Amino acid sequence: MIQSMTGYGKTVLQLSQKKITIELKSLNSKNLDLNVRIPGYYREKELGIRKALAKELMRGKVDFSIYVEDNGGEVSSKVNEKVVKEYMNQLKNISEADELDLLKMAIRLPDSLKTEREELNEEEWNEIEKGISGAVKNIQKYRNDEGEALFADFVMRIKNIEALLEKVIEMDPERVNQVKDKLKKSIDDLQINVDENRFEQELIYYIEKLDITEEKVRLKNHLSYFEKELHSNHSNGKKLGFITQELGREINTIGSKSNYAPMQKLVVQMKDELEKIKEQNLNVL
Template sequence: MLRSMTGFGKGEASFGEGQHLVVEVSSVNRKQLEVRTAFPPELVSQEIPARKMVQEYISRGAVQLRVSVNSTGAAGQGAVNRELLRSLIRECQEMRREFGLQDEVAVETLMSVPGVLGATPFSPENQPAAVEALETALRGALEKFQEMRTVEGEALRRDFAARLAGLETLLGEIEPQVSGLAASIRERLLEKLAAEKIPTGADDDRLLKEVLFYADKSDVTEEITRLRSHFAQFRRFLDETKPVGRSLDFLMQELFREITTLGNKAGIPTVSPLVVAFKSELEKLREQIQNVE
């Protein structure tokens, strides 16, 4: 199934006495996998295991992983990180002395600093419970993250199928106009030679080979066959269960190459607008594929 590279998921878990852990996972487009993390100091040691879990779910994209811990209930209301508050007060006093400032900083103001109020430091006793809560919350966040990406991926799959059908229609309009093009060019060349009174006998192998060579350069049968083959491969990718974003991106390059060659070889005024329309739809399709994992 297709999955979008953009998504968001949130997981939560409680542990210890009134401790609540929240994990948020979000991502945007990126060719490779890049994971950025924001962990509370007490859980920094769990960053590597968390990254490994993220890699179980995500193969590419710029991923932001945020972990926060708050105290809830009575424990959260009365919890003050006194060490952090003392440190902030000392720093404020030192800054006032260094710069000759007269204004005082109210303690109440410092208590609004993140981490001072409602942030009881972990104790060694609740560390294992915190690690277990992190794993639970992260797994939950990743599951919701996947659900969102899958829903968006299904919408992309429907859009891709519709655009692919449009490309097949355009190719169906091009094909009859270029059918027999090589033979037509060959006949015109022979007529031109005859009009110029240049002998083209059946025994003149050199001249006939040159005529055939020039005519064959306008034969686009091979390009049409490859385009239809790429269409079939595209549909197979849409039904894959593994990430196919890179494969689809490569397939777009091949489609562009074939339709460009076809347009150059055909050189028919009525075909040129169809080739332009084909390329325009391909470009829209390629932009959408940049959103696929």
């Protein structure tokens, strides 16, 4: 069954001191374009995240984010007492301010606060990995649901082209007779004598050049092949794209050879259906 490249997945982890939100978004793209936004203390895990996401999502413009909210745990910034006291001692020599004012001045000076870098907690990371797996499952479900909608639309479009092709096949004998009649009328209007045998030979040669039998057969085969790939176990948007190119080639050739207005109208309708297939196929994984 086909999958869409468009998707969204999210999980929220409530740990003892943190709320962690893991988010995945994806849009269509020719290849995998992965953007990862995570806090600095998880950076050493980024390569593993990228490998896991590439294996599961394969294609698309994917944004992966981890957001961390502190629930009141220990603060990471602390007062550097030694530095603050040294500042206050120096300020006493140049100022008559009291202790409170000296403290206010000292705390604003460089290095009076020290930030302790949060280290990666492996138990916490194990929970985050589970959360990432959950977000991937959610985005896969979203992609599958979108894929079902695309599948239904593709089947409808293919059936429409098949129905139009049947009308073309039914109309073809009428078209050939119409072309013959037009040529004969043109000769009659010239009011000249022609060799009937030679005229018939030239007429047959001309009709053969306008023959669309091969195009009709190939178009029918390509339509069947496209529908078969829709039912494949693997989603392959690139392969479907190649088949649509072949569909377009046969439809265009039928249009250029038809030389018959009613048939050209049917060809225009087939082209319209095919363009809608091409647009939707851009979203297929």
